[in-house]
Amino acid sequence: MGFTVCLFLCLHVCTFFVDFTVGNETNDEVNIQVLFMPENCTQKSKKGDLMNAHYDGYLEKDGSKFYCSRSEKDGHPKWFVLGVGQVIKGLDIGMNGMCPGEKRKVIIPPSLAFGKQGNEKVPPNSTLIFDIELYAVSRGPRSMEAFREMDLDNDKTLSKTEVKKYLMIQYEKGVTRRDDSFYEVIIADIFHKSDHNGDGTISAREYNVYEHDEL
Ligand SMILES: [Ca+2]
Numbered sequence: 001m002g003f004t005v006c007l008f009l010c011l012h013v014c015t016f017f018v019d020f021t022v023g024n025e026t027n028d029e030v031n032i033q034v035l036f037m038p039e040n041c042t043q044k045s046k047k048g049d050l051m052n053a054h055y056d057g058y059l060e061k062d063g064s065k066f067y068c069s070r071s072e073k074d075g076h077p078k079w080f081v082l083g084v085g086q087v088i089k090g091l092d093i094g095m096n097g098m099c100p101g102e103k104r105k106v107i108i109p110p111s112l113a114f115g116k117q118g119n120e121k122v123p124p125n126s127t128l129i130f131d132i133e134l135y136a137v138s139r140g141p142r143s144m145e146a147f148r149e150m151d152l153d154n155d156k157t158l159s160k161t162e163v164k165k166y167l168m169i170q171y172e173k174g175v176t177r178r179d180d181s182f183y184e185v186i187i188a189d190i191f192h193k194s195d196h197n198g199d200g201t202i203s204a205r206e207y208n209v210y211e212h213d214e215l
């Protein structure tokens, strides 16, 4: 039984769709190497967290690069929810328990990547290597606690200003200061996916749609 998984939350830049079999035939594991650990790690990523990261993907067999988030289109870091199938399974596993600012090398067997089929850039049965740098982790972005935290004027909807303020607080826990254009790209992406009725704010109902992504 196969199902389609989008590698990236960013549907409008999503180029990789893949069918893979979820079965009990694999005991394969993701190999995680921590390349850099920041001195302060106030929170580690866990399932359901909103992640912001750059990652470059390589084929293990010849070291060729098949994906680079830094050079793709706008080059902004990828934004996705961890552990719910918005990235390949091996990345969901390999980016768990990670700190903002941490860098990892993650080696993913085919069964937890693009499987026997591969995709347009990944040959069948490819083991993949990802170089990952995590910029930000937002705890429980789908929780109503987080919604209330973001909803500064308590009107039960999130404006772009409110989302931006929240993101800036999250990012300042990380390593790098960002300019306005950085946030504008992310906010546009968030509203594109969450503001379903296009009124320029995210209602509690629209926000809560995320709750049903759990696998
Ligand atoms: Ca509000």
Ligand SMILES: [Ca+2]
Binding pocket: 194, 195, 196, 197, 198, 199, 200, 201, 202, 203, 206
């Ligand atoms: Ca709305």
